[in-house]
Amino acid sequence: MYSVPSLKKIYLEYLHANPFNKAPQALFEPADYIMQLGGKRLRPILVLMAYNLFKKEITPALPIAQAVEIFHNFSLVHDDIMDAAPLRRGQPTVHxxxxxxxxxxxxxxxxxxxxxxxxxxxxxRLIPSIVKVFTDVAEAVCVGQQYDMNFETSDSVTIPEYLSMIENKTALLLVGALKMGAILANAEEQDVYHLGEFGRNVGIAFQLQDDILDTFGDPEKFGKRVGGDIVQNKKTFLVLKTLEVANEVDKNKLLTLMQTHPEDEEKKIEAVKAIFQKNNIQHRADVIKKTYQDKAILHLNSVNIPAERKSQLQALADQLLRRNE
Amino acid sequence: MYSVPSLKKIYLEYLHANPFNKAPQALFEPADYIMQLGGKRLRPILVLMAYNLFKKEITPALPIAQAVEIFHNFSLVHDDIMDAAPLRRGQPTVHxxxxxxxxxxxxxxxxxxxxxxxxxxxxxRLIPSIVKVFTDVAEAVCVGQQYDMNFETSDSVTIPEYLSMIENKTALLLVGALKMGAILANAEEQDVYHLGEFGRNVGIAFQLQDDILDTFGDPEKFGKRVGGDIVQNKKTFLVLKTLEVANEVDKNKLLTLMQTHPEDEEKKIEAVKAIFQKNNIQHRADVIKKTYQDKAILHLNSVNIPAERKSQLQALADQLLRRNE
Structure with missing residues (x-):
């Protein structure tokens, strides 16, 4: 079996051997630009890992790996326009x-x-079912982005709605990557299903962790600015959980803080964090994250192949979900 | 065989029976809005006509008809953003x-x-080849739109470049509609090819006609404002042909006029028209349009089915290319 670093290397070789690099330059150069900005390449690696669970040589899965990475970057380009984001991976966004x-x-x-x-x-003969998995995921990602935008102006986002949003926007592309790799490898339907559910639960846990780390992460290890979500008044899981469990005084304090854009951002970050801490929100979020993580493992265990073949996927999930702890 | 009005009726019934009408409303309602703005429904009708050339009952082709019409409307929504267009079919654009x-x-x-x-x-089993035709067309439409935008700021657009742009942006979707309908009907490869070429040539001729009518059309019959292209300084076929055949004095006069945005637009329209007329541009454009029209007919004649089955397609092309003459 291929290790994660060697899968990444193989995918990057394929990516560099297949640039857009076509006319008109004004159309295709930006596509090459965003594709080459880097990143973990998690999604193409998941395609290749899923395929590699069942098949020795991974070359046939490279086009799917590329499709998934191109789709992911497409969604970044359009989302960055919608979010008016100037930077992506430390570089200017396409727009x-x-x-x-x-x-x-x-x-x-x-x-x-x-x-x-x-x-x-x-x-x-596998193209229709793979294209169907992909198209359903693509639709779900748009739905997730729409809910994310709706939430910005909504006063009544519930936790189930939030979880459904991150599932659509983030987790389902991991599901799709794993399922398409497995389908191409002619895996049994049950195995395709369990791999997909593994991806769904890892994806949701990962997004919850991202919410936690954005506020409670180690500034030295966290890639982005710690407290960014608080500054931007984002309705993260931490906020929604506080609104669910805190008393009226704390809730109102939080809601009031979330209507401010003070010059002294650090003071605001500390004030919001204090409310979270008083209400034990980091622990509560960790518990929920852990339930998704555990469900992921159960589904991975149910994939009907020897455990040692699955250990890399397990290790990758562990690594993703331990980041910066 | 179904008549064009009955095909339109059948398609519209399918369209109305299959609205987007899903949550989140903010995402899908605009899709229903643009799909229901009307229009000739030419592209879905072409899908159904191509299928009906070979098969009696057209129901199996309805999903392709719908795919083509949705794609066309997608391209209108995004193009209208890029062109900052406020109106589409007399109604507000989606953005x-x-x-x-x-x-x-x-x-x-x-x-x-x-x-x-x-x-x-x-x-x-037909899905891979049909999805391939569609995807190639979709890519070409983006390429055409990019060239169209490039041309706005270019001083050196050639006539072959212009013809290639309208082929990509407009004609190839007609090609795709006809080919997909024929492929679904299990038509012979040669027949699929000739139907596609018929569509390509009709499409280019149609776009050339649009350029001609925008300047020389009967204001009572032309849907848009006559002279609109001149007011917007668009590099139409008429302009490019003038720059090819006119003397230096006329060329410079035209280029100078195309850098103006005068209050008296009618005067500018008349001045540009006078240069076109002096250089016999309407006739020259009609000759080129006619060569595409003739090529279209040759390809339709080469489709290996009885002539009477093709007469409706011929009549539709004639009608499209006679509009407002």
Missing amino acids: HKYDINTGILSGDVMLIYAYQYLLKIEEQ | HKYDINTGILSGDVMLIYAYQYLLKIEEQ
């Missing part, structure tokens, strides 16, 4: 480096190219 | 009625839904 029209149209052609790569799958 | 973010994300989900409909095709 900032070029312009909004370029971001829209290059994003569109990237979404279309994800399908071009799926159509490169050699085993033609 | 004007809602906002730009809504236009981007609803457009994205429409593109994804086009694939959802292609995946509804019952004959699974």
